[in-house]
Amino acid sequence: MTQDLMSMYLKWYELSVHALNAYRVEGEISRELIEGLVLSGMGGSGIVGDVIYSLLYDKVDIPIITIKDYSLPKWVKKRWFVIAISYSGNTLETIHAMTESLRRGAKLAVITSDGKLLEYAKIYKIPFIKVDEGYVPRAAFPLLLIATLKILEELNIYKASKFYESLGVLNDNKIMNVADEISNFVGNSIPIFITNSKYYPLGLRCKDEFNENAKLISKVEVIPEWGHNDIVGWESRYGNVKAIVLNDGSEILNYVWKHLRDYGHEVKNIEINISDDYLTNIIYWSKVFGISSIKLALSKGINPKETKSISKYKEFLKHSKLARINFREKM
Amino acid sequence: MTQDLMSMYLKWYELSVHALNAYRVEGEISRELIEGLVLSGMGGSGIVGDVIYSLLYDKVDIPIITIKDYSLPKWVKKRWFVIAISYSGNTLETIHAMTESLRRGAKLAVITSDGKLLEYAKIYKIPFIKVDEGYVPRAAFPLLLIATLKILEELNIYKASKFYESLGVLNDNKIMNVADEISNFVGNSIPIFITNSKYYPLGLRCKDEFNENAKLISKVEVIPEWGHNDIVGWESRYGNVKAIVLNDGSEILNYVWKHLRDYGHEVKNIEINISDDYLTNIIYWSKVFGISSIKLALSKGINPKETKSISKYKEFLKHSKLARINFREKM
Structure with a gap:
């Protein structure tokens, strides 16, 4: 390694x-x-x-x-x-x-x-x-x-034929710029990723990347469940949270980011449908958010690869x- | 109502x-x-x-x-x-x-x-x-x-015979005091509930209660997954997060709260095994955390029952x- x-x-x-x-x-x-x-x-x-x-x-x-x-x-x-x-x-x-x-x-x-x-x-x-x-x-x-x-x-x-044919998206030359934008947006905040059940795995991946690489607290929420409880937490503005909506164009997600913006929150709405193939969208945005969280770590002088507390935890598990x-x- | x-x-x-x-x-x-x-x-x-x-x-x-x-x-x-x-x-x-x-x-x-x-x-x-x-x-x-x-x-x-026999725990006279303690601990923070997969429903219930009643941002994490990514977010101390460990006495949860304390975080470790019946623990602590989140709302002059943003969201859904x-x- x-x-x-x-x-x-x-x-x-x-x-x-x-x-x-x-x-x-x-x-x-x-x-x-x-x-x-x-x-x-x-x-x-x-x-x-x-x-x-x-x-x-x-x-x-x-x-x-x-x-x-x-x-x-x-x-x-x-x-x-x-x-x-x-x-x-x-x-x-x-x-x-x-x-x-x-x-x-x-x-x-x-x-x-x-x-x-x-x-x-x-x-x-x-x-x-x-x-x-x-x-x-x-x-x-x-x-x-x-x-x-x-x-x-x-x-x-x-x-997964369609996915295999689409791997070229990983060479997209916009990736570094988009990653920079996201990294600048997140800064020292607690990034909260909001998406739908279908893209929950991407939201989770984003959260985990900001945890491990940038050493940030983060969380992921999914619609439609979000609208039954989590939404109320956003009525107050406090703490250093920012929302990133992973938006596949669904009617509800289009509502969500505007709703949060109207409540005065800092929100980034990201249209994630670069393809009509699910796996292609997943791998593309996993790369973007991975790089974004690494860039954020590097900009703060943090080693993105090292995860000291996991090593400590694994030491405990061994015994x-x-x-x-x-x-x-x-x- | x-x-x-x-x-x-x-x-x-x-x-x-x-x-x-x-x-x-x-x-x-x-x-x-x-x-x-x-x-x-x-x-x-x-x-x-x-x-x-x-x-x-x-x-x-x-x-x-x-x-x-x-x-x-x-x-x-x-x-x-x-x-x-x-x-x-x-x-x-x-x-x-x-x-x-x-x-x-x-x-x-x-x-x-x-x-x-x-x-x-x-x-x-x-x-x-x-x-x-x-x-x-x-x-x-x-x-x-x-x-x-x-x-x-x-x-x-x-x-659920055992559960039905144990309903009396809901009259436990310690509930109001414990609820007060938790409410004071949470204050204006972002409470993060950590438990294991088995008690995930309780963790989720706690999160939802603090969302809806106290209008706070909140999240829930479960072990063992927590030890693979979320743990790293706790290496930094920033933002107004506090951890509440819903601890059923498992070896890992006993590690978790000490680990977080050693990293300088504010942590409350709550031993949730008041019974050896799962449902009894669930309903007992659901009552405690429900009341706790209501008390927190009331102490801030917030109406715990009203969830304005859900009403707004439902209005959107209707159309x-x-x-x-x-x-x-x-x-």
């Missing part, structure tokens, strides 16, 4: 094309009828699950759930298919979820660059895609996303009860 | 006992085998769905999903059971979801006090529970929760495309 974070984001086009051409599933994906699909993963690996959930919401006939926890719901069992995604391969939550899936007789696939997940996949003959090492998980988003799409294609669930998992024994 | 909001919360014990004794399902709940359960509802009605999801996470063999949107995922169809919850009965999102469920041949039950949902339930012979009118939805939480539990009991999914739903035609 000697590359700096910005260089990693600037290579997203090359990384995507590489993943598209090079990644293959090792081992055979079961084609038996499945009753449901689970996407298990945390943080930058977990976002991929959120994206797939939104992508397939109106497209598939089996239930899909995302799991960002140590345990699986009871209804996940035999005949469910679990995709375990962990860039490092050592995410404790995902190892627990994977172990439990195997114990219940669910079918599995693993996406990882290394670590325990890769080791277990090989030992237990679980089909896997090994993504490239050497990145930080959040910068490896295109690798993890495309690997997951390859598994969905093998499962005959979804073929916690949760780390006492013996994969072989549990099987 | 001439009662003030505080009086409504102070009656939660009486309301709960009344709901327990008086509520019956009108019409017959289908006992055919179901393949999945949907809880559809927004805001104060939607929270009930979140609570049921967490409650049944490790208890049932069919997938459960909560929907806070106009549309249903494609996989919800015949042989799924949809519980549509809307206190007013006129929530646009829930009317859409209900209509779509019927169109797809799913089984249904309705929980409402009035409005279109009640009208349609009667016309289309959908089993329903009519809860008492005259409250604001967020104050009617015990009514909506107990009505939903009655439906789950009819479906042979869950029997939006989303309001153009013709139930009979859609059927």
